[in-house]
Amino acid sequence: MFGYKITADAVEITLLGFTVRRIPFSNIEDVYLGSRGRAGEVWTVFKLWGLVSTRKKKGLLKYVTIAPRNPEEFVAKVKQKLEGR
Numbered sequence: 001m002f003g004y005k006i007t008a009d010a011v012e013i014t015l016l017g018f019t020v021r022r023i024p025f026s027n028i029e030d031v032y033l034g035s036r037g038r039a040g041e042v043w044t045v046f047k048l049w050g051l052v053s054t055r056k057k058k059g060l061l062k063y064v065t066i067a068p069r070n071p072e073e074f075v076a077k078v079k080q081k082l083e084g085r
Contacts, residue, residue: 001045004068006077011054013043013066023064029055031078033071036063043067054078 003014013021021043036053040063044051047067052074054064068074
């Protein structure tokens with residue numbers, strides 16, 4: 001149902017192919033395997049394993065939790081993009 005893309009300048013969350021949430025790398029402080037924080041945005045349906053959380057620099061809700069197909073690879077790619085800024 002939800003999809004997750006890493007573009008040149010952001011992580012995008014898609015629903016049925018349409019972007020519904022965009023988190024620019026400039027607003028990402030760090031990315032983690034697993035769920036973090038008690039209050040945050042959760043963009044997954046009925047999946048409790050293979051979660052990835054991003055900690056944002058700005059915004060009311062600091063954490064965004066998603067469930068990509070390959071969480072370890074997703075985290076590695078986002079960290080690579082964060083180091084390259």
